[in-house]
Amino acid sequence: MNRASKRIATLLVFVFLLSFSLLAEAKSPLVLQTDFGLKDGAVSAMQGVAVGVDPDIRVFNLTHEIPAYNIWEASYRLMQTAPYWPAGTVFVSVVDPGVGTERKSIVLKTQTGHYFVTPDNGTLTLIAEKMGIAEVRQIDENTNRLSGSNESYTFFGRDVYAYTGARLAAGVIDFEQVGPRLLTDIIRIPYQKSAVKGSTAIGTIPILDIQYGNVWTNINKTTLDSLQLRPGDMLQVEIFNQGKAVYKGKMPFVNTFGDVPDGKPLAYYNSLMDLSFALNMDSFSSVNKVFSGPEWSVKVEKINR
Template identity: 60%
Template sequence: MIRSLVLGLLLLGGLWCPAQKKIVVYQSDFGLKDGAVSEMKGVAMGVSPDLKLFDLTHEIPAYNIWEAAYRLQQTVPYWPAGTVFVSVVDPGVGTARKSVVLLTKTGQYIVTPDNGTLTLIAESLGIAGIREIDEAVNRRQDSRKSYTFHGRDVYSYTGARLAAGVINFEQVGPLLPKQEVVSLPYQHAVMEGAVIKGTIPVLDIQYGNVWTNIPAELFQKLGVKFGEMVVVRVMHGGQMVYQGEIPYEETFGSVEVGKPLVYLNSLLQFSIALNQGNFAAAHGIASGGEWMVEVRKK
């Protein structure tokens, strides 16, 4: 109780700096076919060669802010307090969108454009504080004439300085109101009568499984047992894309090859699959806030 109170007071005062763990984790839509990711890491090494640099992913589909938001929500909770994430999916680079650092209530930092990337992590982990990057201080030297690579010149540089302890959170820049974080609209997981509604935040890309944001505890309110059928509807922009009756199973091998099943994925969220097949491709399903799922017991 006393420890929590002390940490809270330090956070409010902007003095707590667990970021000096020297860990930086990168995410982008750059891919690895050119030198962009290496440039960002080179800037970080120039700040401190003692930093430990890791990749979340660089295969976010181009300009897909929603998927960047989801991958942060999926990954950040598994990293220790003090980890600095640099997330660069920035179709508005050079425009009036803010460059920020968000400190979660669990102690991780996310350095990113405030363009919707923070939508899910702000909801799931909460915001202890958010600051706009002061580029008069936290920008790579001699980069003022570069307008299209803030990932290298601003975000990686600021993230590295924070992780290395060159600056603390208070020195990032001015404090912003928490409610000013840009949020993307989507269907939250809710139960309405006997029907659960949710969205498809992402596909399990390698296999084409359809992941939803419906958590296990909500799905279990339907009272469905293994082997029993559920009715699944998938809509896109209000138009029906798929409707079917599918068994709820514990694992893929519980149905024949090529047959559908619903299951709880590794994040314990309701998901849809074909055993050794691609459910998303078979039914023309994609992901994002405009995709909606409805589930009910048969």
Template identity: 60%
Template structure:
């Protein structure tokens, strides 16, 4: 009986240690675009570590130097991949400076290889920080790349991610353990105040120019805003008011005439506003980022 107990304990410990095991998937994100060979070079480095890896792209159309949008795209995507997936996020205007190169293990069991420059703001908040390790470049750097100072995405991040995803190294071999904190960008979190909902515009639904907020459906429900109701929407950049209208809250765009401004809940279950078959961002010159705020309240028809 004692031996059976020890065996059960061993199997439980093994399962616990393996729950965040790397699964051979690497997902790449950058602000590089696809006009040159930068993204392909990163993938080439990864395949050089292990041709058995499964490589995917999150996006390479992050606007140049826009760390906030890189943070949001990770938040939007990471939870939908299985535990053990390794993400590489390179939006790094400070490349070559003293900012840390890290691997974050989230409490959800995902790995993110990135500069610690604010890119981890939202995944740290929503998925939690399990551990953070600084990449030891003496071990985890592409051979013969020491003379290169401006392409850490290829020389450090893709290489480290591939070694981690392929089980060439364990997470503990990435480098020294850091405090369980990351650089965070300030922004307006969703909140309720005096019958109004306040939040930020973290990102656009870029293809259509729709405005996505960080105000969750649960807050809309608490304010008792139902489809067919009118919602007053105010949008500010810093303290400048750029939009103040009452619009209809709908379930689907088909419930409103073409060309009308409409409010709706997007695929991430957050409040959004759009023009039915139009481009809200382009028409009203409303964009996204931590300097943008949105305020909602119930309005009369």
């Protein structure tokens, strides 16, 4: 092989590697969330569908331990997690008690460039608020459905959502090919938004730190800045379920759990910088029968000394 031929061969190899690199970069992560659990093969079937679309696709699990039918918790876990993934990531969330009914199957693109594939049943309530809606499209199930699955009405997670999400993440289709654009708003779950009036803050309990029984609110540090909370300040905390008082007590605002004796209550900022309540070395939720969801609300007042 002469020098010119070698140069051409080297150039061709370089172009091939560059093209392969650009193709690999075009593939986005695919992140799965369900309430299926891992006791059977449902999650594996979804993963298999994704790999069948593209063997090189990168599939990750957010969680498959959402409590059965708990659309609100699915909404929260997406909001808690999605901001830490790069733009272009495709999330498939399947908590779908209305599977097979007339509820819409949609893909939402956020203003941050993330994609969410899910039934339109309230799952995207918190994502829409946190990341903004750029556009929503209804999945065209005539073109974006696993081949041979048309007679199945109870596993849209495999047949429609995983399949569509994988095709979008792998670059097989673009967002416009998902289906027609929706001009109406998504379905949203109503809940108590956080606010501060004088020395009192109100909000909801969207989720528990389930492993430890800590109670997380949606009252963010930014919202509470007007109270000028400092470690050691005392708070009066009231918690309600559907308007009925469940808990009332005083606790210090501190930096971390070990700042109070074992078994004592405390208020602190969690990893998302939201006000939270705990018992040091115990479960605030179990001891006080406090749980989470849009039907739970909280009132917090700073006690002047």
